Amino acid sequence: MLSEYLLTEIARLGLQTKLPLHRQLYEALRRAMLDGKLCAGQRLPSSRELTQDLGLSRNTVVAALNQLAVEGYLVSHIGSGTFVNDSVPKVAPRHRTAHEKQGATLSRRGRALATTFCATQLEIQPFTPGIADFSAFPVALWQRLQNKHWRMTYPDMLDYNFSGGYWPLRRAVADYLRVFRSVPLDVDQVIITSGTQQSMELCAQLLADHSDTVWLEDPAYWGAIKAFMATGLNLHSVPVDQEGIAPQAEDEAVPPRLIYVTPSHQYPTGAVMSLARRHQILSIARRHKAWVLEDDYDSEFRFSGPPISSLAGLDTDQRVLYLGSFSKVLYPGLKLGYLVVPKTLVPPFKQAHYDLNRPGQMPLQAALAEFIEMGYFASALRRARQGYAERRQCLLAALQPCLGPYAHISGAEQGLHLCVRLPPTLDDKALAQRLGELGLTVRALSAYCLRRTDAKGLVIGYGYATLTDIAHYGPLVAKAIAGALACLTPKLESL
Numbered sequence: 001m002l003s004e005y006l007l008t009e010i011a012r013l014g015l016q017t018k019l020p021l022h023r024q025l026y027e028a029l030r031r032a033m034l035d036g037k038l039c040a041g042q043r044l045p046s047s048r049e050l051t052q053d054l055g056l057s058r059n060t061v062v063a064a065l066n067q068l069a070v071e072g073y074l075v076s077h078i079g080s081g082t083f084v085n086d087s088v089p090k091v092a093p094r095h096r097t098a099h100e101k102q103g104a105t106l107s108r109r110g111r112a113l114a115t116t117f118c119a120t121q122l123e124i125q126p127f128t129p130g131i132a133d134f135s136a137f138p139v140a141l142w143q144r145l146q147n148k149h150w151r152m153t154y155p156d157m158l159d160y161n162f163s164g165g166y167w168p169l170r171r172a173v174a175d176y177l178r179v180f181r182s183v184p185l186d187v188d189q190v191i192i193t194s195g196t197q198q199s200m201e202l203c204a205q206l207l208a209d210h211s212d213t214v215w216l217e218d219p220a221y222w223g224a225i226k227a228f229m230a231t232g233l234n235l236h237s238v239p240v241d242q243e244g245i246a247p248q249a250e251d252e253a254v255p256p257r258l259i260y261v262t263p264s265h266q267y268p269t270g271a272v273m274s275l276a277r278r279h280q281i282l283s284i285a286r287r288h289k290a291w292v293l294e295d296d297y298d299s300e301f302r303f304s305g306p307p308i309s310s311l312a313g314l315d316t317d318q319r320v321l322y323l324g325s326f327s328k329v330l331y332p333g334l335k336l337g338y339l340v341v342p343k344t345l346v347p348p349f350k351q352a353h354y355d356l357n358r359p360g361q362m363p364l365q366a367a368l369a370e371f372i373e374m375g376y377f378a379s380a381l382r383r384a385r386q387g388y389a390e391r392r393q394c395l396l397a398a399l400q401p402c403l404g405p406y407a408h409i410s411g412a413e414q415g416l417h418l419c420v421r422l423p424p425t426l427d428d429k430a431l432a433q434r435l436g437e438l439g440l441t442v443r444a445l446s447a448y449c450l451r452r453t454d455a456k457g458l459v460i461g462y463g464y465a466t467l468t469d470i471a472h473y474g475p476l477v478a479k480a481i482a483g484a485l486a487c488l489t490p491k492l493e494s495l
Contacts (some may be wrong), residue, residue: 003053022063129461145367157362165192166365172372182313199339204231212257219448237450244273265298270411298415318342398474402481416463
């Protein structure tokens with residue numbers, strides 16, 4: 001019976017969608033016609049009958065019928081009633097093949113993007129890597145600044161922006177980078193983007209052609225892998241050691257067009273690129289006329305030793321593009337970052353950024369510029385450094401019992417995560433899974449690898465972990481690591 005079918009469909013749509021009731025009835029009737037439950041030329045019950053049978057208001061029923069009539073599904077004959085249009089096709093249901101269910105409708109690149117290096121566990125848990133503590137963000141202050149700039153907003157602030165971003169924000173970024181990161185730049189070289197991901201994609205789109213080669217650190221940041229896969233580049237992995245990316249002669253046999261590095265705090269191993277290695281990378285870029293993309297990840301949070309100067313600060317050939325973000329100090333949903341490009345690249349980058357991305361969010365950028373200019377950003381950064389330093393020290397103490405000849409920590413001097421390095425024969429993915437069963441999201445180091453099979457360990461974040469969380473969960477992690485090593489020790493000692 002038609003009314004029973006319609007009620008079933010409306011109930012299903014009500015659970016699955018937030019469509020208004022008249023739209024749910026419209027969809028139910030439309031589906032009945034396309035599926036052949038209402039045939040071409042068949043007369044529909046009157047609006048009064050549908051109102052009574054379905055228990056809906058007459059306005060709801062009339063609105064649905066009128067929409068279907070406007071779209072040509074129904075025709076009305078005065079004195080006779082409303083009928084399904086003869087031209088409505090019957091769509092036979094088609095079952096997808098197993099091949100289609102596995103994603104055959106996607107391109108090869110689409111399947112790769114959807115199935116490899118997926119960040120499926122980004123939920124906020126105490127030890128999730130890459131997550132900062134944004135619970136202390138001054139929301140009330142931020143709302144006041146945003147409201148102020150919305151009240152003052154001129155029409156041009158609501159439009160797209162061709163200039164590369166709000167000038168006071170670009171000036172604030174330039175001032176910060178000159179003083180704290182030793183980056184020589186003019187304000188005009190700063191382009192405000194929606195974050196590091198967009199900055200990487202823009203660099204790949206403008207500086208490389210399809211099938212050009214990009215060198216990536218191995219283990220690598222999954223976001224960079226995805227960005228360069230999406231732009232059609234060939235990925236060439238270069239192993240990372242304790243001094244950062246370590247190119248060998250065989251790597252130079254695959255000349256790069258782009259070289260992506262995280263020299264201040266390599267993600268995920270935490271290695272800091274040595275001065276000698278920085279000069280090596282710049283020399284390779286010069287020889288191959290390649291561009292270096294410096295993702296200055298976690299550079300704001302250094303807890304021991306002097307600050308490390310940026311790679312861009314050493315560049316005399318204008319071949320380094322500098323990428324940064326506000327997400328770690330403020331909050332990830334802000335979605336604002338910056339890209340510093342060589343002077344010769346400023347016009348094409350601004351033009352392409354405008355054409356490809358239609359940048360905007362000017363009132364938001366204005367609020368952030370004032371947040372920085374009034375000293376709130378510096379205050380937030382000081383508080384964050386102090387809080388993260390305490391958490392880092394607490395986590396190091398909690399992990400101490402499991403450390404020894406077969407387990408050591410890298411990357412603890414800087415950033416919001418550390419890496420417990422483990423023997424190459426240990427199954428770090430199984431260990432991470434066991435910790436996941438305890439409600440902890442840590443990641444296996446091997447999950448970040450492109451070609452390497454020798455890099456094993458656990459990547460442990462402490463950005464969102466309270467001291468209480470670390471005191472409770474840290475020993476559980478140490479115990480799990482110690483247990484995994486105990487099972488492996490006889491084999492290791494026999495080698």
